[in-house]
Amino acid sequence: MAKRARPGPATASSREEGYLGGQVLIAMPSMQDPRFARTVICLCAHSPEGAMGIVLNKPLEGLSFDELLKQLGLVPVPPQRRIRLFQGGPVEGGRGFVLHTRDWSNDQSLEVADDLALTASVDILSAIAGGGGPRQGILALGYAGWGPGQLEEEIQANAWLSVPPDETLLFSEDGDRKWFQAMAKLKVDPLLLSGAAGHA
Template identity: 30%
Template sequence: MTLEPLDVPPALPHAGRLLVAAPAMTDPNFARTVVFLLDHDEDGTLGVVLNRPSHVPVGAVLPSWDGRTTGADVVFDGGPVAEDSALGLALLPGPVDGPEPDGFRRVAGPYGLVDLDIDPDGAASTLSAVRIFAGYAGWAEGQLADEIARGDWYVVDGGSDDVFASDTADLWHRVLRRQPGDLAFLATPSVDPSLN
């Protein structure tokens, strides 16, 4: 049985939005994932998987950041590209249009990338949340648009409760469950995709 894509008007991807894998997504890199988009332009798309914590403590790879991350103090598997590199995703407190602290590059709204080579003590006083990712998810020009059109991904809005969730085990379900209309029904699919 072939699954038809859900009849939901596609939302446009842009930095700060979430990609939620469709239940039929079989790629082991992305099955049941929620991806936070860091960049989306004519050259392609870049994001990090939010719900794949590793068992590697932050202190094992970045000792100076040990104990300074939000939620579980582990490195998250950000995606299958450049898994030997680390990205620091951070949240600024206060007004979105305020000044950016040193070592911070705004991505969307209050979200940005923090330079992991800066002094984490100084950063901790200016950032309200930090999470560290090994690797990232990337799509070439037009690739993500094709995958969305095929029904592999749903593009939705998210918030800091998603991006810096302390418990990510059911993030995929939580994000889908709060969506309007048919998307909410996808939060509890059968484990057998042919029954969905």
């Protein structure tokens, strides 16, 4: 994480009319890209310039919050609080983003929704380690990105469904079942979704 890193591309208003900033994307069962199969993604920004999101259900293996603090030279270690680490997506995998409730923010925070923000500066990690920071949050390394019009094309091709976010979906520990929980919000049985959807 950079001390003054911008959150990423497409950081114009995350909730422009007709766009899905602040929503949760759910990969359809027909998703062929192994990087996104059965993923649940918080779409942090979506505009004519493209889209940027954080994968919510791929826990990061091999690195703990304590180890990350040591690498960044932050104190205290061990911290007074910890947050979970996730693989946020295939773009810039060495860059960190904290998706969190908006009861904490700084001038680098991107408003994602009324009660949700994205921060890419180390200030938030220092606050969490010291026992403060936002009430809820996850740390993601990397992000999912789409160029202009790309996400819209994928949605038209039935690659993604979208639902409003809630804190359980965003911050719960149950990564393996989160895709099913997201589908349940739509009252959809994923087994009944055709793999050929959109190709009639």
